[in-house]
Amino acid sequence: MLLFWIFISCFLQTPILLCSYRSSECLVKINYRLKGKGNMVIIGFFPAFAVYPINKTTDWRMMRFNRDFMVEFKLRNYQCILAMMFAIEEINNNPFLLPNTSLGFEVNNVPHGQRNTLATLFGSLSGSDNAIPNCGSARESNPTAVLTGPSWAISEYIGTLLDLYKFPQLTFGPFDSQLGEQRRFSSLYQVAPKDTSLTVGIVSLMLHFHWIWVGLFIIDDDKGAQTLSDLRSEMDKNRVCTAFVEMIVVSKGSYFTKSWKNQVQILESSANVIIIYGDSDSLLSLIVNIKQKLLTWKVWVLISQWDVSKFDDYFMVDSLHGALIFSHHREDIPNFTDFMQKSNPSKFPEDTYLHVLWHIFFNCSFVNTDCKIVHNCLPNASLGLLPGNIFDMVMSEESYNVYNAVYAVAHSLHEMILNQVQFQPHEKGKKTIFFPWLLHPFLRKTQFISHDGANMVLDFKRKSHIDYDIVNFWNFPKGLGLNVKVGTFSSNAPNNHKLSISSYMIQWATGSTEIPQSVCSESCHPGFRKTHKEGSVVCCFDCISCPENEISNETDMDQCVKCPETHYANTNKIYCLPKTVTFLAYDDPLGKTLCFMSLGFSSLTAAVLWVFLKNRDTPIVKANNLALSYTLLITLMLCLLCPLLFIGHPSTASCILQQNIFGLLFTVSLSTVLAKTITVVIAFKITSPGRIRRWLLISRAPNFIIPLCTLLQVFLSAIWLTTSPPFIDKDAQSEHGHIIIICNKGSAVAFHCNLGYLGALALVSYFMAFLSRNLPDTFNEAKFLAFSMLVFCSVWITFLPIYHSTKGKTTVAMEVFSILASGTSLLGIIFAPKCYIILLRPERNSLHYIRDKKYAKRRKPS
Structure with a gap:
């Protein structure tokens, strides 16, 4: 027995089931028509089997039924036949549906081709095997409706003829909007639901x-x-x-x-x-x-x-x-599986199809004359013993539609009979004449709840999703x-x-537990974005990395998202990180260095001032205008403290004071240097004595240069503060991952005018000192003044391009460094030689040394 079922499952799985010559001929010659008695008959056309020539060149019109053909059994469609028989059996056993009326059925096989299909239809409607239209013999029962399917082609063939006679036709195949057109098939009803979704x-x-x-x-x-x-x-x-x-x-x-x-x-x-x-x-x-x-x-x-x-x-x-x-x-129909299990040649002896199946699959003896099995069958043989790939015991969708189609006809007949009894009473003993087209109004309006709870309607306009x-x-x-x-x-x-x-x-086709992929291009991972190929569909693309400071945190993003100014993209460009707020702080290494330099140089300037104050009566201190020297040293000391305004968290006050205090103090320093150079020039360049020279020297007119230049600087600063004063700003672009708090200059023009004014003062001082560099005097400081101004201008000329090429804290540090460099250059070049003499060579800082030096110069030419 086991070997037999292995044979069935392995060698009878061909698309066409080859049966014996006798069983094939039996099916073909009787044309397979199965009937069930009843007052009202539902006719069904099912493609239960198909005959094919083995030789493709065989002429179907001349073909004899011999060993040159084969039969394809369509067991899925045979389940539809069983569903029709099961539904009619249920209806006949239901006392509340069609009382005093029995439903019968007639099953016909749909042969190959339109011609043979229509011939079978004519024979069925005429009530005999003669396919002659309008010449049928008297039938014991009334044909009520015709079931067709599952192919739309079969329904269309049959519907073309049935529509001429307004004969109700119900198709159990898939819903077709063309078949639902009332103008073309007004007598056709589709049981299957719409496929709109x-x-x-x-x-x-x-x-x-x-x-x-x-x-x-x-x-x-x-x-x-x-x-x-x-x-x-x-x-x-x-x-x-x-x-x-x-x-x-x-x-x-x-x-x-x-x-x-x-x-x-x-x-x-x-x-x-x-x-x-x-x-x-x-x-x-x-x-x-x-x-x-x-x-x-x-x-x-x-x-x-x-x-x-x-x-x-x-x-x-x-x-x-x-x-x-x-x-x-759909839900399972109760008892349908049991009905199929019990369907066998003993229960339905008129069903030749079952006899042929029992002969093929269960090795039963077969009598060719009457197409019936006799003995030698497997015990308890049933359709349920067949493998699932040959006959499925689960109700198919077509069978479900056939079941509901039979019930739709039954409910319509029930309503029609009630209507006739109520409104068209007939005389006693006289039968009511039934015409199939009288069923149409009731079929269109029929609506009932099926056994599985579904709402069934035949009007396609009322069908729900x-x-x-x-x-x-x-x-x-x-x-x-x-x-x-x-x-x-x-x-x-x-x-x-x-x-x-x-x-x-789900069991996937590849046998893998992973979900198969079906994409034109591999997904772009986070951090990348899609760029579409020219001339291709949107699903085909390349992946490119997101630009700087942009992220993509999802797969297959079309565009990267730019991080806000307060955030920056991480290395993989997947998410934005908050930027760290920073500035040139005192605890930074750079801030500490500049702070110590500022305090150190300022202290050094204070020390020089103390040396000058202590030695104010010495010739070298008196020789170079003591008041101007004190003014320059005090101003330089304050200038060297200016960097402290640039270090630390900026505030509105510090931003305003930074540039203005720096400009004001350096203006005083440079104007002091200018006053010193002019004093030297007046003292040594004017050779002829006169009232003007004497007045300039006695009145100390060069000292007025300092307040005049300072007032002009104050005027420029006032304009700057009035029009566009400096303010606190944030620089989120200069340094990656940081927001730098800086002081915005406000007006770039005012800032550069400030530097230009200081540069002009330095250039004028340089030229005046340059003119007096070779004047004879023991303590002439013109050379040092000229050189200090040259260094000062060099520092700030170098500062400008560096200032414009750097950003963030570096810009602030460069400005602080320039202030320190220019201030210390003035201090070192002008006062370092004097301190050297005062502290290390005090013998040269005396009147005796000066007289001896002058006397030696006078005697040298002789």
């Missing part, structure tokens, strides 16, 4: 798994074109890109169609997720090619009307394993054939809760 659900699934690079296989018809348009619109809205679009010509279930034209494109495509839209009969050749190529690394997204089990082959690995299928949500179950197809090892529900999609739910999916339950 299917494209939204598919795109939501793509976004959930971050699949933004997908391929599309779409049937090449009007419905496929409309679906492609809707799908592309939804994909573009959510930035999901299409790697390729392949329109497949409808093959209508033939195995002998050519393979799809761009095989290489699919095999080499970087899209690992491919959406297939179309029924399995129409795209049969496509799936055959996919299975033959063993594209096991692709994730296939299918729609509900796919019969995945019919594509079995000899390979152990199934290319469709791991496929995700969108199926209309349906929820979807997302099913994962498990077929490894081969023959497992399980459809496992892994998620749902509800279009009526809030935006963030429409899709619900359990990723851990």
